[in-house]
Amino acid sequence: MKTVLYARVSTADQTSAHQRTQAEAAGFKIDDVVADHGVSGVSTRLVERPEGRRLFDMLRAGDTLVVRWVDRLGRNYADVTETIREFMRRGVIVRTVINGMTFDGATKDPMQQAVRDALIGFMAAMSQAQAEATKEAQRAGIDHAKADETERTYKGRKPSYTRPQFVMVRDMLAMETGTSEIARAAGLSRQTVLRIKADPAAGESALLAWGL
Structure with a gap:
């Protein structure tokens, strides 16, 4: 069983090395890093990204996928929720560096499942809202400068x-x-x-x- 860090790096975001440093500082022992560079998290699903596809191929049941936050997986509500659920169906544990969240499919208790799924939905919705707010802030910044x-x-x-x-x-x-x-x-x-x-x-x- 291995622990893999996935980093999506845009031109205006952190480097993959920075994200690994954050993860290790939070206590994660990273075995491998998979990173996509210059790929939009809004318009490109994880499975459609070059390294995202490799991630689906390499992870096995019992492995742990670490991301800085769920926005590294995507900025679209439907895509993020389906991506996390697909990994859970495969027996992969998804963990975040920020807030220390853990998502896995091990629990069979319906109440715990409901809480877990609601939390996934909330974080995915926040990720999309963040993306929209970022665009607005960038537009406002450009207008401010001009x-x-x-x-x-x-x-x-x-x-x-x-x-x-x-x-x-x-x-x-x-x-x-x-x-x-x-x-x-x-x-x-x-x-x-x-x-x-x-x-x-x-x-x-x-x-x-x-x-x-």
């Missing part, structure tokens, strides 16, 4: 965070994680996290202005 010709010429102060850090902060804020915990996970000050929380569009605008 609002005034003078502002476009003057970049302002360079952000004290990288785009991967910004993405991590934004995602964890969406899951209502405490600001102190986010600051520790992202390696930022609590004040920086609070600034991003107060005006994410301005944060996106600053990254765009500096080409980050």
Whole structure:
């Protein structure tokens, strides 16, 4: 039985190495890493991604699939719920780094199954909502950067965070994680996290202005 980390890496997100570091820091012993690069989690189902297909082929009953959060599996409610259920049907245990969730098909108790399935549905719905909120924040950031010709010429102060850090902060804020915990996970000050929380569009605008 092995533990495999699946990482979906977009141009605006974390690296697979960063996701592995997070997983190992959370106590996971990773045997292998499977990563898709530059693939949309909204429009491309896991089984349609190059490494996603390999993941379905390599995992066997008793293996554990680790993901940073369910949004690595997809950003579409129907796709994420079906993907997790398919892995459970195959006897694969799905675990998340953030929030430490575990999904498996071992339980036969109908009440526990109902709670598990409701939680899967909730997290999948949140993943899709997050994707939609991200698009809106990016549009708002672009509009913010273009609002005034003078502002476009003057970049302002360079952000004290990288785009991967910004993405991590934004995602964890969406899951209502405490600001102190986010600051520790992202390696930022609590004040920086609070600034991003107060005006994410301005944060996106600053990254765009500096080409980050």
